[in-house]
Amino acid sequence: MNMNLPTVNVSAQNQNIVRGQRNNKIKRFAVIASFLSPALILYGVFMLYPMADAVRYSLFDWNGASPTMNFVGIENYARLATDTLFFRALGNNLLWVVLSLTLMVIPTLVLAVLISKVKRGKTFFRAAFYLPSVLSLAVVGVLWSKIYDPTMGPINIFLRAVGFDFMARNWLGEQMFVIPALVIASTWAFYGLYMILFLAGLQSIEPQMYEAADIDGAGPIRKFWYITVPSLRNTMNVVISMVIIHALKGFALIWIMTQGGPFYMSEVVSTLVYKTAFSMNQVSYATAQSVVLGIIIIIFTIGFNYYRERTE
């Protein structure tokens, strides 16, 4: 008889412990939720939900105004596959990628190396060279469209003044020149960021490497190619991927300076998306375009990070 009592007590105790644990669990969940939920709600409402909606819109035929949406399946994507304008925009994006890689990566690295070699005034040079990057793209766009202006622009005025009239031209109005001109403006706006990344990377190179090279009698160019560049592999990867992603996403500068024109010569996917959705009112078709651009960028970003983790 007495034998049973303790066991009952123990099980009651156990129950209490279990209940207590459950209460603790709920409390713990509430605490963690209180830390996370504001961020997750904001992220869900303004990013995840629109992401799902983008896919949904792209499967319908909708002009943005009518109350009903017609389901059309992959029709928008099929149309995209034969849309020469879309491929032209994509091609311009690729040209943009190639030109910005050429203009940004090595020249910016050389600039960073020069700054890192300065003994006094390093901070000044670093800060001054970064200055254009603090300006908004609206400022950069307005300023550079005036610099390229065919009659009032300083470039053409200078060319005419020194007798090179034949070189003066409508920089933003000719097929051969519009994208390079835009990329130069964009390089001006962005190189500061990469310069700073390179400067940070340069600081982590062991000075002994250079001392050893000095003993071997290596000149500055050899040291640059055989020590600096290989040591900066990680930074280089980051910079290259950022340049490519920037080039694929580009919108503001192009919109402000040319609106994709003249005659679609500087059209890129994001300007095309904007026009298709908000001036031509083909909302679902524009969404399909933006989904394709998004997928390209996401695949690239994730693939690149995967590559980097494997090689690091």
Place this chain on the structure above:
Amino acid sequence: MSRKSSSQLMIRVVLFLLLTLIIAPIIYAVLASFKTNMEIFSSPFSLPSSWNFENIVNAWQVGNFQQYIINSAIVTVGGMFVVALVASPAGYAFSQLTFKGNNLIFYIVLLGMALPVQAIIIPIFFHLRSMGLVNTLTGLTLVSAALALPFSIFLMRNTFRDVPKALRESAMIDGAGEWRIFWTVMLPLAKPGLVALLIFTFMNIWNDFLLPLVLLMSQSKYTISLGLYSFQGEMATNYSLIFGGTVISMIPSIIVYLIFQRSFIEGMSSGSNK
């Protein structure tokens, strides 16, 4: 020694030449903002014949720039506030608290870093319209803050990860709850990360163009980027006034940069390297 100092001199000369080239467009704009249209055309590279602020004052009055700057300040400060308030606890939770699904949820958030705004801007517009928030500064603030979240949470998670876990445990033994630990122990330690976060958010929201272009319709709501863009359209041939507006738009960013220059550049290099 002398070979060394002569190479130092060479580097300096090269850097100054490059710097002149880089800064030239800014100098050109500032000089042009003092000139008449005629002067911009006839002597683009000379100093203005007189230093009066007429163009800047006119642009300020005609172009509504006061309103644009106020709007930009509201959206930017509001966005910074929301981002800091929401991303720091989240980054803290992801780095210091253990719970089921921690990694999975974090990866879902991280996905947002790869997602370009361009891909979701159309649904965001219609979404905001149905909430009655299109063409409002509130709507723009919320969307700007939300889009900044993935990177911000990532940055704060990295910041809190460097704080030793033992600190949390000893505070817990003293009987402090999670929020108390967060506010009084952790957040002060995360100050450098928080400063970097605020600088990033400021630059991104203040300089943004696409979101205001899509989400704002009436001129009284325009932010400075959108305001300058529309001003350029209206004043198409009045170069003096356009340069006046351009200089007005440059000043706030440059002032903020000069004040926070050091933490700015440190934030840039640490933030993007992680």
